[in-house]
Amino acid sequence: MSCSKIFSGDLPELIYEIIKYFQNDYSTLYSCILVNKLWCRLAIPLLWKDPFSIPTKNYNFIEIYLHNLNDDFKTKLNEYKIINNSLPSNMLFNYSRFLKYLNINKFIFTTRVWFESSISKNRLVIDFENLGDICVSLFETFIENEVNLHTLEIEIYYHACFDNILKLILKNTNFIYNIRNLNLCIDSLSIYNSDECISSISQIINLQQNLKKISLNYYGFPLLQPLLLSKDYNYSNTLNTIIFYGVDFIKVINNLKKVFERLNVLESVHIYYCYSLNTSFTQQIINLTKPFKLKSLFISESSNIDESLEILLQKSGDYLENFGVNIIESSLKQRLLELITKYCKNIKFLDFNHGYEIQIIYQLFNLIKNIKQNLNYLSINLENSSNGIEYCSIILQKLGQILPPKLEYLCLNFYYIKVSDLEVFLKNSQDTFIEKLLINNSKGQAILPSIKKYIMNKKRVKYLAIKEPHFLANELISFKGEVNKFRLYNIEVKSYDGLKINSDNYIKEID
Numbered sequence: 001m002s003c004s005k006i007f008s009g010d011l012p013e014l015i016y017e018i019i020k021y022f023q024n025d026y027s028t029l030y031s032c033i034l035v036n037k038l039w040c041r042l043a044i045p046l047l048w049k050d051p052f053s054i055p056t057k058n059y060n061f062i063e064i065y066l067h068n069l070n071d072d073f074k075t076k077l078n079e080y081k082i083i084n085n086s087l088p089s090n091m092l093f094n095y096s097r098f099l100k101y102l103n104i105n106k107f108i109f110t111t112r113v114w115f116e117s118s119i120s121k122n123r124l125v126i127d128f129e130n131l132g133d134i135c136v137s138l139f140e141t142f143i144e145n146e147v148n149l150h151t152l153e154i155e156i157y158y159h160a161c162f163d164n165i166l167k168l169i170l171k172n173t174n175f176i177y178n179i180r181n182l183n184l185c186i187d188s189l190s191i192y193n194s195d196e197c198i199s200s201i202s203q204i205i206n207l208q209q210n211l212k213k214i215s216l217n218y219y220g221f222p223l224l225q226p227l228l229l230s231k232d233y234n235y236s237n238t239l240n241t242i243i244f245y246g247v248d249f250i251k252v253i254n255n256l257k258k259v260f261e262r263l264n265v266l267e268s269v270h271i272y273y274c275y276s277l278n279t280s281f282t283q284q285i286i287n288l289t290k291p292f293k294l295k296s297l298f299i300s301e302s303s304n305i306d307e308s309l310e311i312l313l314q315k316s317g318d319y320l321e322n323f324g325v326n327i328i329e330s331s332l333k334q335r336l337l338e339l340i341t342k343y344c345k346n347i348k349f350l351d352f353n354h355g356y357e358i359q360i361i362y363q364l365f366n367l368i369k370n371i372k373q374n375l376n377y378l379s380i381n382l383e384n385s386s387n388g389i390e391y392c393s394i395i396l397q398k399l400g401q402i403l404p405p406k407l408e409y410l411c412l413n414f415y416y417i418k419v420s421d422l423e424v425f426l427k428n429s430q431d432t433f434i435e436k437l438l439i440n441n442s443k444g445q446a447i448l449p450s451i452k453k454y455i456m457n458k459k460r461v462k463y464l465a466i467k468e469p470h471f472l473a474n475e476l477i478s479f480k481g482e483v484n485k486f487r488l489y490n491i492e493v494k495s496y497d498g499l500k501i502n503s504d505n506y507i508k509e510i511d
Contacts, residue, residue, distance in 0.1 A: 020046065182214045236264050244271050257285075372404045400426070415443060
């Protein structure tokens, strides 16, 4: 297939597929820009599709957007030396057109940080609401450039320009017409008590024609519920993914079945550390006439699970792909792992936190063996306890034998790692290739020599991040000489926090 595309003249399409593989590896994308014009043209849209979420402290890209402002506003900013006049007047690309993902809160925050930095750098004190003016004016340029958004994230954020941006969206509804993903995060209706704001958000939701995915938090679901129950709402035949973040289902329990029955093409439901996952919730689900395709389940003590969870897993366990547990209470965790092992064979993402009992650790091993064929992401977090060192040793001595041949991601966040135990793990897992390996060795022995012996020389990972107290700044990446040595073996050393996958972001990015 690839050869036929090359000979048929589809080389740019193939190159784009290759570059797209690096869409979250920003340093590699920046390198792609420098290869040639074709690579630059293919890489630039990936870098600019969601610039407000790139984890960097360099916010100067805002100045590129400012060049789309009208002349009067640019003159105003020039007076205060805010615009960098060294930038060319004619840009190579219309960067606004590449915007696909927009979080309004991050947009305001990024603009504010850049704005405050510009004022500080020029030692200026400005006596007008310049930040609000800039935010609204920039947003207007997105609308004028007919940005085709795929994802809009609305987080309630107390700033005057937030309301103004919502009003601007409602005046220009084409801006959100083709949105496929809507993330709604409302932390507290009482703190941000704006009926006008809530009304604007409701209108934005109800305007959607092609909505495929929606994310809702504690206050977001009650706000959306009336629209989902309305006879004239627009997404019963488009919405295929719902993500619940910290929702208390007891507040909406009476209408839960009605909501799910109305969604005709729902393909995946994700429950992330929600509340009241008890009999009342389960009864609503098992009474559904449609399959309940539960793809993600993350549980803590606050989830209030009971024995009815087994009924839910009997109905939906085969669909489950992402599972996380953050429970301290031993018997509850033990029962939960038994049920997951029994009913859920297709887990790809496993996030395990707290394991202070020997029985729990061996149950974790049984679960990993059971899902080995599908497991792709594994994170194990063991914090300090009276037996923490012993349990870290047991896991390192046994884990390597049961890992699959390939893992996309392995994160070991341990209180204390002994070199001898780590070497047992590395020897036992020598047939496993790990795309991203992260190790946080909080108080343990120096492990770098073992990593170099078993990882570097055998090229068993692609990206590596290590935190331990023996490093400058506690990170391997702080040693440039060592970083360069790993690079000779095609292993990229990254910062631990930069490489770490937070489960909530992982769920949010699911298509």
